[in-house]
Structure formats: structure tokens, C-alpha cells
Amino acid sequence: MTYQTIALFRYLMLGIISRRLFVLLAVLLLAAVLAGGFIHELTIINGAAIVSAFIADFMRYCLALLALLTVASAVAEDYESRQFERLLTMPLARWQYIAAQALVIACLCLLLVVPVLLLVSFYGGVALGVYWAGALWLELMLISLLGLLAILSLEKVPLAVFFALAIYLLAKLSGLITLMLAESVRLSDGSASSRALELIFGAILYVIPDNGSFAQNNVFFESADLLATFADQLLSVSIYALFLLAVSLVDFYRKEFSF
Amino acid sequence: MRRSERPLLSLPRPLLFAFLLLLGLQALHHHFDQRSLETRYRPLGQPFSAAVYRGLAMGSEQLFGYLLAIRLQLHDNQVGRHFRYQLIDYDLLVDWLDQISGVSDGTEYPMLLASRVYTATGDHAQLRRILEFIERRFDDDPQLHWRRLAEASVIAKHKLGDLDMALGMARKLARQPASVVMPQWARDFEFLLLAELNEVESAIAIIQAMLQSGSVRDPDELRFLQSKLSEFQQKLFESQQSSQN
Numbered sequence: 001m002t003y004q005t006i007a008l009f010r011y012l013m014l015g016i017i018s019r020r021l022f023v024l025l026a027v028l029l030l031a032a033v034l035a036g037g038f039i040h041e042l043t044i045i046n047g048a049a050i051v052s053a054f055i056a057d058f059m060r061y062c063l064a065l066l067a068l069l070t071v072a073s074a075v076a077e078d079y080e081s082r083q084f085e086r087l088l089t090m091p092l093a094r095w096q097y098i099a100a101q102a103l104v105i106a107c108l109c110l111l112l113v114v115p116v117l118l119l120v121s122f123y124g125g126v127a128l129g130v131y132w133a134g135a136l137w138l139e140l141m142l143i144s145l146l147g148l149l150a151i152l153s154l155e156k157v158p159l160a161v162f163f164a165l166a167i168y169l170l171a172k173l174s175g176l177i178t179l180m181l182a183e184s185v186r187l188s189d190g191s192a193s194s195r196a197l198e199l200i201f202g203a204i205l206y207v208i209p210d211n212g213s214f215a216q217n218n219v220f221f222e223s224a225d226l227l228a229t230f231a232d233q234l235l236s237v238s239i240y241a242l243f244l245l246a247v248s249l250v251d252f253y254r255k256e257f258s259f
Numbered sequence: 260m261r262r263s264e265r266p267l268l269s270l271p272r273p274l275l276f277a278f279l280l281l282l283g284l285q286a287l288h289h290h291f292d293q294r295s296l297e298t299r300y301r302p303l304g305q306p307f308s309a310a311v312y313r314g315l316a317m318g319s320e321q322l323f324g325y326l327l328a329i330r331l332q333l334h335d336n337q338v339g340r341h342f343r344y345q346l347i348d349y350d351l352l353v354d355w356l357d358q359i360s361g362v363s364d365g366t367e368y369p370m371l372l373a374s375r376v377y378t379a380t381g382d383h384a385q386l387r388r389i390l391e392f393i394e395r396r397f398d399d400d401p402q403l404h405w406r407r408l409a410e411a412s413v414i415a416k417h418k419l420g421d422l423d424m425a426l427g428m429a430r431k432l433a434r435q436p437a438s439v440v441m442p443q444w445a446r447d448f449e450f451l452l453l454a455e456l457n458e459v460e461s462a463i464a465i466i467q468a469m470l471q472s473g474s475v476r477d478p479d480e481l482r483f484l485q486s487k488l489s490e491f492q493q494k495l496f497e498s499q500q501s502s503q504n
Binding site: 039042043044045046050053054057172173175176177179180211214216217218220221222 | 310311313314315317318319320321322325326329332333363365366367368371372375376
């Protein structure tokens with residue numbers, strides 16, 4: 001069973017790795033270096049830290065989008081080419097497909113963070129480079145798994161990307177949204193609708209990743225315990241990733257495939 | 260061999276006339292272009308509150324604060340040229356600097372912009388506004404901002420010509436506890452300014468207190484304080500003599 005899963009993983013991985021992916025990665029790295037150089041020219045003090053943090057964040061958002069699009073397109077292709085129907089004629093359980101996809105995501109994210117490790121280590125030092133690569137790997141895993149769940153459920157790339165990005169941004173901007181809702185309650189003198197909205201959003205927060213699940217960019221400016229920060233993130237991401245895999249499995253097992 | 264030149268007036272009159280006309284035209288064009296350029300200056304907008312910026316930063320508050328500061332720093336460069344600081348609304352500018360300070364705690368950038376960039380204005384009201392900002396924000400983190408307050412004190416004295424304001428800042432520096440590590444010269448500002456304000460007796464009292472407290476241990480600094488003490492005592496003696504005569 002393990003051998004079958006690994007064989008499926010190898011097959012799926014070969015479908016993702018392409019020259020286009022490496023070219024895109026090289027272009028992103030070049031863009032990050034150029035934009036970082038421009039920012040460095042503008043800074044008066046603390047230029048090195050600002051540039052490292054900028055490059056790290058630039059790569060974070062670009063790679064999140066790249067990983068999401070890659071995973072969503074690969075699974076969408078499986079739908080379009082009726083790959084699932086073919087796979088299900090083989091002695092393979094559905095969970096094995098999800099497990100193989102999870103492995104693909106882990107390897108893809110690893111592949112994406114290696115150049116970031118080198119780049120951030122060059123600009124910000126090895127310790128920060130290693131932390132950022134590890135933390136970014138976890139963050140990319142999270143958004144890719146969100147993308148996997150979205151594409152398995154919605155079956156269309158634009159919808160899946162929109163859904164995954166919406167969840168990602170909702171989690172990232174939860175602080176701002178909470179602030180706006182609290183302000184809206186205050187300005188409306190505690191109206192029922194404002195309070196209801198605040199309660200609903202409070203409930204939504206329980207099922208989206210919290211701030212601790214993402215790489216912490218502030219470490220470039222503050223002396224933080226990198227290991228402890230990473231351990232916190234690892235715990236948050238592990239729990240949320242397992243939750244996403246469970247939802248993906250439930251959804252995938254409920255699907256009917258006609259032969 | 261030196262080539263000789265024909266006198267200017269011997270040139271054809273239409274050519275001379277055209278030259279003068281075009282020179283005037285160019286000067287006029289430049290003059291009106293400068294004025295029209297200033298009307299193209301886009302003023303600073305009202306900033307959001309620091310809490311909103313912190314939310315928008317998506318977890319990268321420090322980086323976002325720095326990027327906001329850089330954006331503010333570039334504000335006076337528009338349409339490919341640098342605009343005079345007098346065009347900037349300093350009330351809004353101070354509001355921006357306050358919000359940026361609130362976004363990224365522990366950053367020196369807004370204070371540095373205030374003391375090194377925005378004090379370059381020639382307008383005394385604007386200068387006073389920015390110096391007041393530095394004096395106010397110094398209290399957030401005296402250890403981080405003592406250099407900025409020392410600079411502000413010098414600017415208040417020499418550029419603004421407000422010795423009282425400079426003395427207030429110098430006094431703030433001098434009164435910082437020993438836990439705030441800064442060079443002794445920053446603490447010496449107070450008595451130096453007092454002497455300039457002809458309050459020599461107060462300056463002498465401060466130096467004597469410093470020497471007696473034992474807080475100054477550096478031999479060079481001790482020598483400096485003792486020489487200043489002698490100088491001020493001499494000055495006081497001379498002024499007492501002249502008043503008796």
C-alpha cells in the first residue's frame with residue numbers, strides 16, 4: 001500500500017515539475033533582488049534589515065500564489081483528463097490519492113523554499129535564512145492544502161484559487177476585520193446587526209488559521225527566539241493541516257465518479 | 260595664437276534682437292513653469308490610524324512601518340522633481356510620523372526623518388512643530404531617541420534661535436536616569452546653554468552637583484567640567500565686579 005502511494009506520488013510529482021516552474025522561480029528571485037536593491041537605495045538607516053524583510057515578504061506572497069496555482073492546476077487537470085476514473089479502476093483507495101497529493105505539496109513547497117533559504121541567508125544571515133525557509137515551507141504547505149481542498153470540492157481553478165486566497169487573506173487580515181467590526185459596533189451604539197456580524201466573524205475565526213500559523217516577518221527587526229517561534233508555528237500548522245486533510249478526505253470520499 | 264572677437268554691437272541687429280527676445284522668452288517660460296509646477300504639488304493625505312495600518316500589515320508590522328516611512332520620505336519628490344518643504348503641511352506630516360511610530364514600535368526611522376530631513380525647512384513655524392514632535396516622542400524610548408533630542412536641541416538653538424526651547428530639551432536629556440546610556444556630552448548641554456543664557460550661577464551649581472555626585476568618572480570629562488567650572492566662576496566674578504563698579 002505504501003509502495004502504491006509512493007508510486008502515485010512520483011507520477012503526480014512528475015506532472016508538476018516542469019521547466020516553466022523553474023523559469024518562473026528564477027524570474028521571481030530576480031524581481032525580488034531588483035526590488036530589494038531599489039528599496040535599499042531609498043533607506044536612510046537599517047537598510048540591511050529592511051531589504052531582507054522586504055525580500056522575504058515579497059517571496060512569501062509570490063510563492064504562495066505560485067504554489068496555489070500549481071496545485072490547483074494539477075488537480076484540475078486530473079478532473080479534465082478523467083484521471084480519477086482511471087485511478088479508481090486500479091487497486092487504489094481514495095485516501096492514497098490525498099496522501100500522494102500531500103506528499104507532492106510537501107516536496108513542491110520544499111523545492112520552492114530552497115532558493116529563498118539561499119537568498120534570505122545572503123541578505124539577513126544564516127539563522128534568519130533557515131528560520132524563514134522553515135516557516136515559509138509551513139505557510140506554503142498550509143495554503144497549498146487549502147488549495148487542494150478547494151479544487152477537490154469546487155473542481156474549477158478560478159473558483160478554487162479565489163476560495164483559497166479568500167481564506168488566506170481573511171486569516172491574514174483578521175486583526176483589521178475584528179477592529180473594523182468592533183468600531184462598527186461602537187459607532188452604531190451596539191446595534192443588533194453589528195453585534196451579530198461581530199459574533200459571526202468571531203465564530204469564523206475558529207475555523208481559519210490564526211496569526212501564529214504564518215511566518216513572522218518581525219523577526220528581521222526584533223531579537224526573537226527563532227526556535228520557539230518556529231515551534232509555535234509548527235504546532236498551529238500541523239493541527240490545521242490535519243484538519244484540512246480530514247475535510248479533503250470527507251469531501252473526496254463523498255464524490256461520485258461515473259465511468 | 261589667440262583668435263580675436265568682433266564686438267557684440269557689430270553683429271547684425273536682427274540677430275541681436277532675436278537673441279534678446281529668445282532669452283527673455285526662456286526666462287519667462289522658466290518663471291511661469293516653476294509657478295505652474297508648484298500648483299501640481301499633491302499634498303499629503305490624512306493618514307489612517309496606527310491600528311488600521313497594523314491590521315493592513317498582515318503580520319509584518321515592522322516592515323510595513325518602514326515602508327510607510329519610506330513612502331513619506333519620498334513625498335516631496337513628485338513629477339520628477341523635489342518640492343520645497345514649505346509646501347508640506349507639517350501638522351499632517353507630524354500626524355503621519357505619529358502613526359508610523361505607532362505601527363512599528365522601537366523604530367528610529369520616523370524620528371530620524373523628523374530630525375535630519377524635515378528640520379531642513381526654512382519656515383520657523385514648521386521647524387518648531389517638528390522639534391516639538393521630537394521632544395514629545397523622545398519620552399517613548401529615551402535610550403533609542405537621545406541622539407535625535409540632542410540634534411533637536413542644537414537645531415532649536417542655532418536654526419530656530421529659541422534658547423528656551425533648546426534648554427528645555429537639554430534639560431530633558433540631562434535629567435535622564437543613569438540607566439539611559441548616553442555620552443556625557445549629551446548631558447552637558449544643559450549647563451552650556453544656561454551659561455549662554457547668562458544663568459552662570461545655575462550652570463555652576465549643575466557642574467558642582469555633577470562633580471560631587473561622582474557620576475562622572477572619565478578623566479577627560481572631569482577635566483572638561485573643571486575647566487568649565489573655572490571659566491564660569493571667572494565669568495560670574497567679572498560680572499559681579501562690573502555690577503559693583
